[in-house]
Amino acid sequence: xxxxxxxxxxxxxxxSRLVRDIFLKHLGRPQGPLEDSTIVDSRPRIAVTTDAFxxxxxxxxxGDIGKLAVSGTYNDLVxxxxxxxxxxxxxxxxxxxxxxxxxxLVESLAAxxxxxxxxxxxxxxxxxxxxxxxxxxxxxxxxxxxxxARELGVTSVREGDAVVVTGDIGRHGATLMAARLGIxxxxxxxxxxxxxxxxxxxxxxxxxxxxxxITRGGVVTILCEIAESTGLSIQLDENGVLTAPETSGICRLxxxxxxxxxxxGRAVIFCEERSVPSVLETLRSSRESTGGExxxxxxxxxxVTGTQGIVSMVTMYSGTRRLSSLTGAQLPRMC
Amino acid sequence: xxxxxxxxxxxxxxxSRLVRDIFLKHLGRPQGPLEDSTIVDSRPRIAVTTDAFxxxxxxxxxGDIGKLAVSGTYNDLVxxxxxxxxxxxxxxxxxxxxxxxxxxLVESLAAxxxxxxxxxxxxxxxxxxxxxxxxxxxxxxxxxxxxxARELGVTSVREGDAVVVTGDIGRHGATLMAARLGIxxxxxxxxxxxxxxxxxxxxxxxxxxxxxxITRGGVVTILCEIAESTGLSIQLDENGVLTAPETSGICRLxxxxxxxxxxxGRAVIFCEERSVPSVLETLRSSRESTGGExxxxxxxxxxVTGTQGIVSMVTMYSGTRRLSSLTGAQLPRMC
Numbered sequence: 001x002x003x004x005x006x007x008x009x010x011x012x013x014x015x016s017r018l019v020r021d022i023f024l025k026h027l028g029r030p031q032g033p034l035e036d037s038t039i040v041d042s043r044p045r046i047a048v049t050t051d052a053f054x055x056x057x058x059x060x061x062x063g064d065i066g067k068l069a070v071s072g073t074y075n076d077l078v079x080x081x082x083x084x085x086x087x088x089x090x091x092x093x094x095x096x097x098x099x100x101x102x103x104x105l106v107e108s109l110a111a112x113x114x115x116x117x118x119x120x121x122x123x124x125x126x127x128x129x130x131x132x133x134x135x136x137x138x139x140x141x142x143x144x145x146x147x148x149a150r151e152l153g154v155t156s157v158r159e160g161d162a163v164v165v166t167g168d169i170g171r172h173g174a175t176l177m178a179a180r181l182g183i184x185x186x187x188x189x190x191x192x193x194x195x196x197x198x199x200x201x202x203x204x205x206x207x208x209x210x211x212x213x214i215t216r217g218g219v220v221t222i223l224c225e226i227a228e229s230t231g232l233s234i235q236l237d238e239n240g241v242l243t244a245p246e247t248s249g250i251c252r253l254x255x256x257x258x259x260x261x262x263x264x265g266r267a268v269i270f271c272e273e274r275s276v277p278s279v280l281e282t283l284r285s286s287r288e289s290t291g292g293e294x295x296x297x298x299x300x301x302x303x304v305t306g307t308q309g310i311v312s313m314v315t316m317y318s319g320t321r322r323l324s325s326l327t328g329a330q331l332p333r334m335c
Numbered sequence: 336x337x338x339x340x341x342x343x344x345x346x347x348x349x350x351s352r353l354v355r356d357i358f359l360k361h362l363g364r365p366q367g368p369l370e371d372s373t374i375v376d377s378r379p380r381i382a383v384t385t386d387a388f389x390x391x392x393x394x395x396x397x398g399d400i401g402k403l404a405v406s407g408t409y410n411d412l413v414x415x416x417x418x419x420x421x422x423x424x425x426x427x428x429x430x431x432x433x434x435x436x437x438x439x440l441v442e443s444l445a446a447x448x449x450x451x452x453x454x455x456x457x458x459x460x461x462x463x464x465x466x467x468x469x470x471x472x473x474x475x476x477x478x479x480x481x482x483x484a485r486e487l488g489v490t491s492v493r494e495g496d497a498v499v500v501t502g503d504i505g506r507h508g509a510t511l512m513a514a515r516l517g518i519x520x521x522x523x524x525x526x527x528x529x530x531x532x533x534x535x536x537x538x539x540x541x542x543x544x545x546x547x548x549i550t551r552g553g554v555v556t557i558l559c560e561i562a563e564s565t566g567l568s569i570q571l572d573e574n575g576v577l578t579a580p581e582t583s584g585i586c587r588l589x590x591x592x593x594x595x596x597x598x599x600g601r602a603v604i605f606c607e608e609r610s611v612p613s614v615l616e617t618l619r620s621s622r623e624s625t626g627g628e629x630x631x632x633x634x635x636x637x638x639v640t641g642t643q644g645i646v647s648m649v650t651m652y653s654g655t656r657r658l659s660s661l662t663g664a665q666l667p668r669m670c
Contacts, residue, residue, distance in 0.1 A: 046374070
């Protein structure tokens with residue numbers, strides 16, 4: 001069957017063939033028979049997250065919706081200091097979708113799960129009529145183990161903390177915008193989409209207080225959220241935030257600000273001043289594959305400066321301006 | 336803002352307002368600040384499940400997509416003998432969707448979660464352009480605690496086991512088909528959609544081996560799946576399977592077979608013959624609210640008879656015919 005039919009979603013014979021020939025083939029079979037839920041070993045404390053993935057286009061330089069579903073979920077767990085262990089994935093497929101494309105995306109999802117050492121333990125597939133979805137959407141949830149008494153999170157952020165940004169920003173957003181508008185981007189422009197496995201090591205560096213992955217709204221929106229929820233002020237140093245020339249090129253062309261563009265493989269790390277060298281060293285020496293995108297070039301990019309709950313930026317010409325959350329941008333379906 | 340805009344999904348100011356004014360309002364705030372993942376207490380063994388909900392229409396007699404997302408996930412956990420504890424929900428909303436409708440559905444989801452005593456611990460919202468989804472889809476995952484050494488599942492099914500069906504079948508499917516086709520159904524016809532909380536008690540009855548909720552493909556498809564995965568034969572007694580007159584009426588009108596229609600609040604229970612009276616008594620005496628639909632009328636409806644791996648039915652006229660999984664039916668978007 002070269003295309004997905006409505007009957008692939010009705011729970012009968014074609015559904016079980018689809019599950020066997022595509023999902024179990026690539027994601028692996030559970031040891032026992034398939035059941036309504038899967039029983040797995042756990043820990044006394046776990047981190048739980050969920051995301052809907054609706055990225056458009058489904059394939060982009062540096063990744064696809066399958067890889068993104070794994071890495072996006074992985075990153076939400078690892079930034080809390082949790083060791084990602086299990087994923088669940090539900091697929092909403094539009095009738096008429098090419099079976100070979102579905103298989104390629106499931107294969108990519110499975111490959112990223114292996115790379116990140118997480119198991120896909122439950123799944124579901126629904127098929128909707130042509131025109132009632134746009135190709136494929138994926139709902140993913142993740143469970144990670146908290147193996148340490150220490151809990152990373154915004155409540156641990158302190159005045160005087162340094163903020164490290166793990167690499168150049170805006171790649172994911174710029175890559176998608178170039179692809180959608182059919183702009184011939186520089187060969188070096190690819191999404192930073194990957195599972196940030198090395199953050200497991202960063203979480204163990206003494207003095208690390210909080211990590212957040214930079215997604216929708218970009219680095220500034222993340223900092224604004226943290227400033228708002230903690231009441232602390234954060235001062236960003238424009239010279240500390242890297243943007244690759246190929247990202248800047250697309251941004252200039254389209255009038256986008258890389259500070260507000262989503263990433264899918266970058267994080268902000270709040271830590272004590274004295275921990276900055278260890279954090280940078282841990283990031284630079286990461287031996288985990290990052291899927292081919294440029295090596296990390298982490299920088300100390302901001303400081304928690306006071307208690308007014310605002311975010312400002314010292315520009316490269318030493319001016320200071322106040323920053324606010326993303327508002328009114330037309331950047332749908334970035335993840 | 337009376338309609339959902341693309342900006343509600345971009346991660347900026349409107350997204351955080353939507354989260355605050357609709358999702359947190361009804362689903363409750365976590366104790367600490369919002370993070371990328373939520374840290375919760377767990378157990379050494381857990382059951383995990385996921386489903387995409389794409390039901391059409393979004394509201395139907397007896398339920399809606401919000402209630403269904405909770406009960407469908409709950410039921411997948413409870414049939415394994417797990418105590419459902421946590422849910423995660425991701426929402427894919429079509430641009431232009433009425434905000435008041437979204438809120439009503441989230442309110443219904445929250446009400447069913449309270450009734451079933453599960454906490455929604457993580458969520459996500461994406462907005463896609465008008466025409467790229469059909470109103471609203473929900474991805475839900477669930478985590479349940481395994482508190483018993485005993486594990487319910489198809490591997491525990493034995494030759495000689497009795498099979499109890501917990502109530503009349505086909506309500507959910509018949510209700511949706513009548514609604515879609517604009518058929519004026521009998522006043523008594525409503526979906527059986529509810530969280531089967533009483534199955535927590537049934538799971539503790541000695542001699543209960545396996546439970547499965549009856550969803551896509553109906554009671555026959557579930558029995559065929561179990562026969563195929565265990566290699567055991569199951570003989571269904573047509574007289575033991577109840578269909579309400581209002582369900583039968585719609586089925587006759589539309590040429591549907593209730594044996595293949597989905598339910599959303601019915602289960603098959605495999606148990607030892609001697610356990611049947613206790614199982615029936617536990618189901619009949621359930622004091623948990625079932626959301627207004629008719630009281631349960633459980634029946635012993637089948638027997639595990641041999642080792643040929645086939646499903647057959649003794650008809651009400653004492654004939655025997657072989658049954659197979661649902662194949663080629665056009666019953667999309669039932670859940």
